[in-house]
Amino acid sequence: MTHNEYRKLLESDEEKAQRALFDEYIRYVYTIVCNRLSGIGKREDIEDCVSDAFAEIFKNYRTASDSDGNIKGFIGKVADRKAILYFNRLSSKSRYITDMDEDFFNSIKSEEDISADTENKEIRQILLDNIEKLGEPDSSLIIQKYFFGRKSSEIGKALSMSPSLVRMKCTRALKRLKKLLEESGIGGI
Amino acid sequence: MKNNRIFDVLRNNDASQSERLEKYIKLDEKESERIFRKSRAKYNLSVCQDAEDFSQGDSVSGAEIYRNQKWRRITAAASAVIISGAVISGVAILLKNLKTVDSPELSDNSVISENTPPEAITSPPPDTDSEEITKPVYKELAVHHEYFFEDKTEDEVFDIVNQNRYTRDFSDRTPDIDREYYISLIETASPDTLNSDINKTYIYHMMLNSIDYYDSAEGNMEHNSLEYDYSENVNFSIDMLAQYSHMECKTQHGEESNSYETYHDRIKSYYIYPDDKTFSQENYDSESFEYTTNEDDYRVVKYADETYGTLYISSDRKDFTNLNIYSDLLFPQSIASSGLFEFENWNIDSVGEWNGRKTALISGGKDEYYFNVYPYQPYKFRMEIDLETGILLSFAVYDINDNEKENFSIKELSLNVEIDKILPNIEQYRKDGYTEYLLNLYRGNDDIDNTQLAEYAEICREFCKDYSKAYNFRDGSSLEKYTDNENLQKYLKQSVENQIVESIPPSDADYEIYSIHKENGCIIFTGYYGDSEGRYGMAIFLFDVESNSLKDVYWYTKGSYDQIYRSRTDETGYDIDFWNDRIRVEGLFKNVGIKF
Numbered sequence: 104m105t106h107n108e109y110r111k112l113l114e115s116d117e118e119k120a121q122r123a124l125f126d127e128y129i130r131y132v133y134t135i136v137c138n139r140l141s142g143i144g145k146r147e148d149i150e151d152c153v154s155d156a157f158a159e160i161f162k163n164y165r166t167a168s169d170s171d172g173n174i175k176g177f178i179g180k181v182a183d184r185k186a187i188l189y190f191n192r193l194s195s196k197s198r199y200i201t202d203m204d205e206d207f208f209n210s211i212k213s214e215e216d217i218s219a220d221t222e223n224k225e226i227r228q229i230l231l232d233n234i235e236k237l238g239e240p241d242s243s244l245i246i247q248k249y250f251f252g253r254k255s256s257e258i259g260k261a262l263s264m265s266p267s268l269v270r271m272k273c274t275r276a277l278k279r280l281k282k283l284l285e286e287s288g289i290g291g292i
Numbered sequence: 293m294k295n296n297r298i299f300d301v302l303r304n305n306d307a308s309q310s311e312r313l314e315k316y317i318k319l320d321e322k323e324s325e326r327i328f329r330k331s332r333a334k335y336n337l338s339v340c341q342d343a344e345d346f347s348q349g350d351s352v353s354g355a356e357i358y359r360n361q362k363w364r365r366i367t368a369a370a371s372a373v374i375i376s377g378a379v380i381s382g383v384a385i386l387l388k389n390l391k392t393v394d395s396p397e398l399s400d401n402s403v404i405s406e407n408t409p410p411e412a413i414t415s416p417p418p419d420t421d422s423e424e425i426t427k428p429v430y431k432e433l434a435v436h437h438e439y440f441f442e443d444k445t446e447d448e449v450f451d452i453v454n455q456n457r458y459t460r461d462f463s464d465r466t467p468d469i470d471r472e473y474y475i476s477l478i479e480t481a482s483p484d485t486l487n488s489d490i491n492k493t494y495i496y497h498m499m500l501n502s503i504d505y506y507d508s509a510e511g512n513m514e515h516n517s518l519e520y521d522y523s524e525n526v527n528f529s530i531d532m533l534a535q536y537s538h539m540e541c542k543t544q545h546g547e548e549s550n551s552y553e554t555y556h557d558r559i560k561s562y563y564i565y566p567d568d569k570t571f572s573q574e575n576y577d578s579e580s581f582e583y584t585t586n587e588d589d590y591r592v593v594k595y596a597d598e599t600y601g602t603l604y605i606s607s608d609r610k611d612f613t614n615l616n617i618y619s620d621l622l623f624p625q626s627i628a629s630s631g632l633f634e635f636e637n638w639n640i641d642s643v644g645e646w647n648g649r650k651t652a653l654i655s656g657g658k659d660e661y662y663f664n665v666y667p668y669q670p671y672k673f674r675m676e677i678d679l680e681t682g683i684l685l686s687f688a689v690y691d692i693n694d695n696e697k698e699n700f701s702i703k704e705l706s707l708n709v710e711i712d713k714i715l716p717n718i719e720q721y722r723k724d725g726y727t728e729y730l731l732n733l734y735r736g737n738d739d740i741d742n743t744q745l746a747e748y749a750e751i752c753r754e755f756c757k758d759y760s761k762a763y764n765f766r767d768g769s770s771l772e773k774y775t776d777n778e779n780l781q782k783y784l785k786q787s788v789e790n791q792i793v794e795s796i797p798p799s800d801a802d803y804e805i806y807s808i809h810k811e812n813g814c815i816i817f818t819g820y821y822g823d824s825e826g827r828y829g830m831a832i833f834l835f836d837v838e839s840n841s842l843k844d845v846y847w848y849t850k851g852s853y854d855q856i857y858r859s860r861t862d863e864t865g866y867d868i869d870f871w872n873d874r875i876r877v878e879g880l881f882k883n884v885g886i887k888f
Contacts (some may be wrong), residue, residue, distance in 0.1 A: 118332070118492075121328075121331075121332065121335070122328065124326075125324075125327075125328050125331065125859075128317075128326065129319060129324055129328075130314050130319065131311075131314055132315045132888050133317050133319065134314040134317055135309075137313075137317075138313075142613075150323075150326070150327055150330070151330075153327050153331075154327050154330035154331040154334055155334060156333035157327070157328070157331035157334075157335070158331045158332075158333075158335040161331065161332070161335040162335055219744060231312050231313075243316050243318075244314065246313060246316040247316060247317070247318065249315070250316070251317055260320065261317075261318035261320065285494075
């Protein structure tokens with residue numbers, strides 16, 4: 104959907120336009136939010152953050168000027184910004200004092216940090232490659248469980264499996280993944 | 293998760309990796325619908341907030357739909373050391389299409405005939421003594437009625453709340469009920485009658501409106517979080533009619549201790565950090581005593597939503613304590629409207645005394661997650677409330693097994709005393725960051741020329757567009773064809789010379805301004821941009837007012853003239869505290885010929 108397509112729809116029916124935008128980008132936004140919050144936020148926090156992001160997107164596109172561009176970039180930007188805010192808020196619960204200066208200094212990457220980032224990016228790439236090598240449904244099981252933080256019962260419902268079968272398959276998939284990663288020179292599972 | 297740490301690296305991935313993960317997410321229809329409805333509700337409120345902000349200036353009263361956040365305010369808020377205007381506006385989501393009415397009388401109750409309207413009115417004793425004719429005229433306290441609009445739409449419920457809203461002037465307020473009489477009812481109640489509706493109503497009313505019953509206060513309060521090994525000790529003094537407050541806060545988190553002070557003086561707030569000798573400042577554009585609010589029963593109402601279940605619309609009145617995050621004890625309206633709104637969830641346990649003041653001790657709890665201080669877990673609470681003012685003297689939260697999690701308490705309190713107005717001697721501190729004008733606050737502020745701002749904003753946007761077009765030609769001789777902006781040319785050329793490779797250059801970036809700062813003859817725009825490929829980042833523009841020209845640009849996520857920032861990617865989002873780093877900021881300003 105382009106900005107102009109959305110604007111046209113918006114003129115005739117605001118809710119319909121927002122629904123279309125939501126349906127098209129919900130998975131994208133949800134993924135971006137999980138990218139920041141999985142492991143730190145609860146499911147409800149993720150939902151709150153996703154809905155905050157969409158509320159802001161709806162609001163911004165209510166008055167945004169015409170543009171020929173696709174709007175995915177803007178949506179991604181807003182979603183990530185919200186997720187960072189939630190991340191900071193949720194993180195502060197365990198730290199309480201948020202020293203902004205300290206955060207800033209910490210966020211400036213040293214050479215070691217940059218090196219670590221590069222390494223992490225490579226590891227992510229290898230990890231994703233190997234997860235995809237597992238094939239379906241194992242790839243989905245692993246990502247849903249360990250990235251999106253879904254319960255076995257939820258995964259089972261989505262993939263038409265019993266929760267116990269999900270758990271069993273996850274265990275087996277993890278073993279296979281471990282072997283694949285070791286072959287790629289990565290341990291740690 | 294913790295047994296599979298390798299999966300942690302999947303977090304904070306880049307855009308291309310996010311897209312690889314996106315295909316795996318499965319959202320069922322119910323979940324998706326719930327998020328959409330929630331988004332729409334927040335959007336509707338936000339749009340209305342803007343309209344209301346525009347018409348009401350800096351009013352911080354308002355209404356919000358909430359499900360789980362209300363009580364979390366006191367705990368979450370206590371974690372924030374830096375208090376910003378955004379915090380204030382964050383809790384001030386204003387009500388849709390609010391219309392103020394001249395009279396404090398309730399509107400026609402026939403509109404809200406879904407439930408039985410309040411009936412039981414307990415009258416104060418009749419004035420039979422002629423000497424009492426000179427006593428103030430009090431209104432009768434109507435027994436609390438919990439409105440639950442099961443068959444109305446959200447818009448209809450907003451309208452109802454709206455119709456029961458009125459405007460008042462804080463400086464003209466006088467106690468509206470005969471507190472002596474209602475306190476006597478509580479004091480003389482038998483165990484069977486202690487929890488009568490009228491007794492609970494009185495406590496609820498006082499907590500919702502505590503600031504109507506004193507003008508100034510000073511004392512000391514404490515907060516302890518047992519779960520997080522965190523404590524705070526706060527000395528405070530407030531004079532609401534002078535719109536003044538001062539607070540000294542000491543915090544302890546494990547071995548680490550910190551301290552800071554805040555001052556609020558009419559339209560200025562100062563935040564002082566004695567440990568590192570810095571301060572920051574915020575300005576507000578109004579010092580009005582006027583505020584809008586609802587009668588107690590309309591401060592929070594609930595309605596049934598087909599998809600989302602029970603939702604609440606709450607409407608807080610403006611907080612004149614100016615204690616920001618610490619106002620929940622001196623003005624516990626949020627705690628009352630969220631935690632005590634449903635009377636069946638709490639009880640008056642006994643009557644007590646605290647430093648010569650009559651108090652009520654109450655306890656309660658609920659097992660629904662939206663009511664939790666600790667998210668998604670059942671909890672219990674105990675409170676002690678000053679009966680004469682509604683001030684919350686102590687508040688402790690327990691988990692379901694009676695393990696205390698957190699407590700707040702006032703240790704010393706003097707009311708209606710003369711407050712010496714002390715302001716910080718900022719000469720001994722260095723400025724920490726810039727005077728900030730949040731976008732929704734600078735409107736109407738004479739200190740900044742709005743026409744000039746609009747011009748600068750347009751330059752920012754044009755710059756972003758130029759940048760998008762020129763980027764791909766940055767290493768060619770035809771760069772000038774694509775942008776005549778010298779700063780941009782300089783940046784792009786420098787990025788080539790220094791082999792700065794921006795892995796995700798924007799192609800059609802659009803710039804959205806987040807905040808505007810003014811200092812030392814400069815105006816600084818902070819904003820973010822996004823493009824069609826999911827790429828985004830921060831861009832900061834610095835204008836020199838005297839020469840009326842763009843002096844520098846920082847691409848927060850992509851690098852800048854100052855190569856320190858080259859390695860910064862999209863980890864930090866937009867964060868105005870970027871400017872708190874004096875060394876780097878001075879470096880930047882030096883580059884553009886501006887001295888401190």
